[in-house]
Amino acid sequence: MDVEVSEPIDFSSGDHQHLVRKASDSYPGGKTARSYGTAPSTEGPQQAHGNPHSKAGKRADTYVVQISPETTTDDVSPGTFSETAVRRAFIVKVFFLLSIQLLITGAIISLFVFWDALRSWVIKHPWFNYSLLPAFFVVFIILACCGKLRRQVPANYILLGLFTVLQGLLLGTVSVFYNAEEVLWATGATALVTLSLSLFALQTKWDFTLLNGTLFVLLFVLIIYGILLIFIRSYWLHLLYAGLGTVLFSLYLVMDVQLMVGGRHHHSNLDPEEYVFAALNIYMDIINLFLFILQLIGMGR
Incomplete structure (x- = not known):
């Protein structure tokens, strides 16, 4: 019996199981004997019943299965984050959004630092910061909790842009209490640390994504520590607080970069549509790193 499959067979869909059942049913030693696609018999029913081991029965069963080389595991679940092209496009989007955020933030801070009239107005009107x-x-x-809205275009870009402007204004109201030289030194140090840690995160074999829970606990402790410093006026405690914050958000930056690039890391199952969320995480790491470095430089003057 000859079974020839002229169309490609997708083994993941179970088509081969139909061929196996077909072959077992047509085998001469089986319980039933059926003919699939064979030519009609011209010798009559007597020869078929009288000699079950005829020449047609002795003929070797031939199965021709054509497997298409295009059927791969990637065709089953296209668009996953494990694919190189998808991950590369995701990283490009994240770094593009991050660059725009940092440029907008830097421009807003420059207005507060170098515009003397605006600096004086902010110092005299502290309500602007609290508002x-x-x-x-x-x-x-909204950006952190509303995942569906965070993936919708252009709502996600509008929210991210509004958040960036508000963050820049808050940083500007903080920067007016420091000299322009101190802000520039903090900006340069933050840029150098960010670049170094990003390259380290891309090259190291250490998996910092495993520290997610530990870093969250340390962040909670740091927040409690900062609340206590509102009521405790101590230079060394504030210096220690700024140092711990710098180290903590440096680790957060390495972890978030590894989460973004994915690959061999343990926790790297980000959705390719979460480019806004990834850019927001890295942006917040850089901003907090800038604030703690600015405190260190300001306390060292």
Whole structure:
């Protein structure tokens, strides 16, 4: 019996199981004997019943199965983050959004630092800083918690742009209490640390994504420590706080970069549509790193 398959067979869909059942049913030693696609018999029913081991029965069963080389595991689940092209496009989007965020933030901070009239106005009107906080936290909570909205275009870009502007304004109101030279030194140090840690995260074999839970606990402790420093006026405790914050967000930066690039790391199952969330995480790491480095430089003057 000859079975010839002229169309490609996808073994992942179970088509081969139909061929196996077909072959077992047509085998002469089986319980049933069926003919699939064979020519009609011209010798009559007597020869078929009288000699079950005829020449047609002795003929070797031939199965021709054509497997298409295009059927791969990637065709089953296209668009996953494990694919190189998808991951590369994701990384490009994240770094593009991050670059725009940092440029906007730097421009806003420059206005507060180098515009003397604006600097004096912000110092005389502290309510401006406190009025920005509610809007900042509302947009931040929406971006962090509303995953569906975070993936919708252009709502995700609008929210990210609004968040970046609010963050820049808050950093500007903080920068007015420092000299322009100190802000520039902090900016340069932050850029150098960010570049170094990013290259380290891309090259190292250590998996910092495993420290996600540990870093969250340390962040919670640091927040409690910062609240206590509001009531404790101590130079060395504030210096220690700034140093611990710099180390903590340096580790966070390495972990978030490894989460973004994916690959061999343990926790790297980001959705390719979460480029806004990835850019937001790395942006917040850089901003917090800048604030703690600015405190270190300001306390060292």
